[in-house]
Amino acid sequence: MDISWKESYSVGITKIDEQHKKLFELLNELKDAQENEKDYGFISKTISELFDYSVYHFKIEEDLLKEINYPHLNEHIEEHEYFRRQVSELQKMSNERKLILNVKLVIFLKEWIFTHILASDKDFGRFLKTIEK
Template structure:
């Protein structure tokens, strides 16, 4: 059972970014499923690595779109990306060191992190990027 599902209200109206957001949801769901099945540390660590790497790719793509569109909030958005990346990297480091298991609490954090970022921060650039695509 997935911990989260894509919903239309997550859309930022840029197909590439929406597809990447959907991929991030898939990775969080895969991590959740593996955790619920009691998979080993290596399996969970591998999926967490994929999630972090794909997040970096997505953030780079998103920032490129914002830069090309001339989005005024790019600097603040970029800083939020850096802060979010650091938080998830801390979870990864703790998991690798054996000091943190991937619990439901961690899964809820990842889900909330993604949903809040998409619905609050990413929606701020949606109109600017839609206008950029029309030009």
């Protein structure tokens, strides 16, 4: 079953929402790789894409949060750093062919992204709306 985007996940910033949708696509690719026992090359490529795209996305998000003087910027950056470290470790394990892509791993990535979007990112979306008024 794919991880589907719902409008209720929107933070109200089109650019950020589109990037979140891309993260969902990458998660679905990993989930598919796990379910269909894809080869290491595919898994490694997808984890690298997830890492690279998250770095790109987090930079855009963090720049926006700095621009609007978001009061929880440091905590938000720490959450991003945690995710980057986790995915970087997965990338390293995958490159060394030591990674077992299992259900728990896919669930961890999915839950982190969902929790981050639905809590932290939606919070800055609400903050942005209050300062735009």
